[in-house]
Amino acid sequence: MAKLPKDSHRVEDVAYAEYLFEKFYVIGSISTGGVTRLGYSDAETEMHKMFKSIGEKEGFRYEEDEVGNSFICNSDSDSYYLIGSHLDSVVDGGRYDGVAGIIAGLIVLKWVKDNKLDIPIKVGAFRCEESSNFGKCTVGSGLVTNALNKHDVAETVSKDGRTMEEIFKENGYSLYPERISGVKQYLELHIEQGKILEEYGERLGIATTIAGPKRFLLHLIGEAEHSGATPMDMRHDALCGAAELISEIESIGRDEAIWKSVATVGTVELKPNALNVIPGSVTLGVDIRGINQDSLNRMENRIKDSGKKIAKKRGLKFYRDKISEMSPVVLSRNMQETLSHIAKDMKISHRIMISGAGHDAMSFAEICDTALIFIPCDKGISHNKNEFATIESICDGAILIYEYLHEVSK
């Protein structure tokens, strides 16, 4: 049985990957040089049509499920390996986030066909992975694995003002899809979206756990007063309290870094936001993530206590809203070990690591053995038009997946 030459970037494979990348390239392009392919928008639908036409040209079967996810399949088998990712992007995003995983899946499918292997595979493109359009992430994969249900998404509103329910009705999709069945194992290749692989000069990453995000809005309420007429000792400046809290949140994140946790204040909303008025109220958007539930809980409690303490000291009111909370997701240990063993065998340098960002793999980890493979991306830049990964890296990941499937389906 013909196997691929190990640890090589054959000219024809790189050319095929480039051809696939080019096929998707212009869809959703905008004048900045980036792409906008929001979940359940026309641009995303166009990406799925392109995916369909690529698959059918190779002689594969195409399927669409009840929520608009697309699949290219090499068999009718009831039981198959699923290689998945997404084709949507953020606003003014890059061309590798999601697409790299779809390209890797299509390359693997082609190799399996060329080498006449009998491995049932579906390459799945899941709708609306990014939260940019509806404020909800992993919608397509979440709905079909039942990790999400109608109540989580029906009322969410797109950037152009339509509810998910309306869009689903228009397209004939269902908010009560049947749970996806027959998935033996799920594999996803994704750009790392961080700098670790680049920093350590490693070609691939194999994820152990996907960090669980908790998100809050922290509100500090003071008194908006005249900045000239109010003496320094009579003020209740909400922004000064917020400044103290922001640096406290940074040090809480640093304290918990030993558990690979992170804490970020990503947004500041200030009222009235006028040069000659003492800030009356501030809302901070906080995102904490980690793979250790105790550490996450500790961070949450410390942030809450700090907010109360700082508010009390400064005569401010403090309250908080929890916007979302997801538990860390543990991926298949068996798959990690086999993938790592194969990578070692192929002399592809790799690293066992965590995923700080969420992916469709989170939805599947609940229903089947799941693996997530990272490829380096330039300077860790992602969700940005300057996002870049090499075609050779995509081929590295594809070779690992191919060899893995070859190994486990023997």
Ligand SMILES: [Zn+2]
């Ligand atoms: Zn992604």
